[in-house]
Amino acid sequence: MKIRVICGASTRTLEVDSSTRLDECVALGIETSRNQAQALIKQGAITLNGTLCQKCGLRLTADTSISIALPPSTQAKPTTQVPEMAITRIYEDEELLILNKPPHLVVHSAPSVREATLVDWLQAQGVMLSTLSGAHRAGIVHRLDKQTSGAIAIAKTNAAHAYLSQQLKDRAMGRYYVALIDKPLKEPRMIACNLARHPNNRLKMANIDAMGQHSTAARFSQSVFIPLINTQETSLLAIKLYTGRTHQIRAHLESINRHIVGDRLYGYSGALECRVMLHAYLLYLTHPATHKQMVFRAGIFGDMLQCAQEIFGVKEFDEAIRQDEIVQAFNHWDSAYRAK
Known part of the structure; x- marks a missing residue:
C-alpha cells in the first residue's frame, strides 16, 4: 500500500505492507532512526490526514498522509552553570560541527548527571543545534562515554541530523x-x-x-x-x-x-x-x-x-x-x- 509523507516542502510516497507501524514510516520518510521517529511522534510533531497522532505502534491503512512538523533548531541557554572548557573544533560549517571531546566530560544530561555536559557547553557557545533527539540531547547524533575522548559529530540542523543518523544506521558513518x-x-x-x-x-x-x-x-x-x-x-x-x-x-x-x-x-x-x-x-x-x-x-x-x-x-x-x-x-x- 502507498503512504504519503510530507515534511516541509518535501513529499515522498512510500510503498509499505499492511503491518507497517507509524514510527517505521516516519523513520523511512525523513531517513532518520526509529528512536528519533518515536521522539517526534511523542512530541506531537506528527499528524495523520490532518489529525494529531502520538501512537508510535499504530498500524497504517492505505492512502494515509503523514505530515511531519520538525521542531526548529535551537540556541537555548544551558540549564546549568558551564565552566570554561578548552574543546577543539576540528571542523565546522552551517550543517555540522566536529569536536575532539576531552575525557571526563558527559555528552548529554541524564537523571544521574549533575555536572555540565557537552550539550550545555554547545548551548553556552551559541551553537545552533538540531532538536530531533529532544532538547537535552540537542545536536547529538552519537555519543561517547564520559571517560572516552575523541571525535564526535554534532548536527546543527534537523536535516543534517536525519541524514547523519541514517548513515550511522547503515554504517556509512563511523x-x-x-x-x-x-x-x-x-x-x-x-x-x-x-x-x-x-x-x-x-x-x-x-x-x-x-x-x-x-x-x-x-x-x-x-x-x-x-x-x-x-x-x-x-x-x-x-x-x-x-x-x-x-x-x-x-x-x-x-x-x-x-x-x-x-x-x-x-x-x-x-x-x-x-x-x-x-x-x-x-x-x-x-x-x-x-x-x-x-x-x-x-x-x-x-x-x-x-x-x-x-x-x-x-x-x-x-x-x-x-x-x-x-x-x-x-x-x-x-x-x-x-x-x-
Missing part, C-alpha cells in the same frame, strides 16, 4: 578507535556476539553468548580489533565497530580476557591509575549537504599520549597511528562485512 589494553593481542580479532546487561552488575554490558545465557533484550554486536604494536605486557589496538552498542568495545574485550587500561568497571586490575585509555581517533562520514566523503582526525590527549609513548616509544607510536595505515588495516574486514 569511527576508528585506538586503545591501550593490559595484555597483548597477537593477531587481529573479530568478535560477533549478543550483548545485554550483565546479570550480576547492571552497570555493565556482557557477551551473554560466552556466558551461556539468554536475554530477550540482547542485541547483536560486531567489532574488529587489530594490534598496532605489541609488547610482552600490552598492546596498542585499532578498533572499528560494525554495530553501535552501549559499551561495545569494553564488553567485547572483557569477553576475551582483555581490558582497556584504566577500565576498572570491566576488569582492569593493573597498577596504572588513569581514566579509560580509549580514544575515537578517526571519524568518517558523508557531508549532509555536499555529499562529499570526509575523514576527520582527533588528536590524542596528553594523558593517553604520554602513557603510550612511554610504553612503545615516541617514534614507534607515531608510526603506528598513521591514518592511512589504520584505515587500510581494516580493508579486508570491511569487504567481508559488505559481502554479507
Whole structure:
C-alpha cells in the first residue's frame, strides 16, 4: 500500500505492507532512526490526514498522509552553570560541527548527571543545534562515554541530523578507535556476539553468548580489533565497530580476557591509575549537504599520549597511528562485512 509523507516542502510516497507501524514510516520518510521517529511522534510533531497522532505502534491503512512538523533548531541557554572548557573544533560549517571531546566530560544530561555536559557547553557557545533527539540531547547524533575522548559529530540542523543518523544506521558513518589494553593481542580479532546487561552488575554490558545465557533484550554486536604494536605486557589496538552498542568495545574485550587500561568497571586490575585509555581517533562520514566523503582526525590527549609513548616509544607510536595505515588495516574486514 502507498503512504504519503510530507515534511516541509518535501513529499515522498512510500510503498509499505499492511503491518507497517507509524514510527517505521516516519523513520523511512525523513531517513532518520526509529528512536528519533518515536521522539517526534511523542512530541506531537506528527499528524495523520490532518489529525494529531502520538501512537508510535499504530498500524497504517492505505492512502494515509503523514505530515511531519520538525521542531526548529535551537540556541537555548544551558540549564546549568558551564565552566570554561578548552574543546577543539576540528571542523565546522552551517550543517555540522566536529569536536575532539576531552575525557571526563558527559555528552548529554541524564537523571544521574549533575555536572555540565557537552550539550550545555554547545548551548553556552551559541551553537545552533538540531532538536530531533529532544532538547537535552540537542545536536547529538552519537555519543561517547564520559571517560572516552575523541571525535564526535554534532548536527546543527534537523536535516543534517536525519541524514547523519541514517548513515550511522547503515554504517556509512563511523569511527576508528585506538586503545591501550593490559595484555597483548597477537593477531587481529573479530568478535560477533549478543550483548545485554550483565546479570550480576547492571552497570555493565556482557557477551551473554560466552556466558551461556539468554536475554530477550540482547542485541547483536560486531567489532574488529587489530594490534598496532605489541609488547610482552600490552598492546596498542585499532578498533572499528560494525554495530553501535552501549559499551561495545569494553564488553567485547572483557569477553576475551582483555581490558582497556584504566577500565576498572570491566576488569582492569593493573597498577596504572588513569581514566579509560580509549580514544575515537578517526571519524568518517558523508557531508549532509555536499555529499562529499570526509575523514576527520582527533588528536590524542596528553594523558593517553604520554602513557603510550612511554610504553612503545615516541617514534614507534607515531608510526603506528598513521591514518592511512589504520584505515587500510581494516580493508579486508570491511569487504567481508559488505559481502554479507
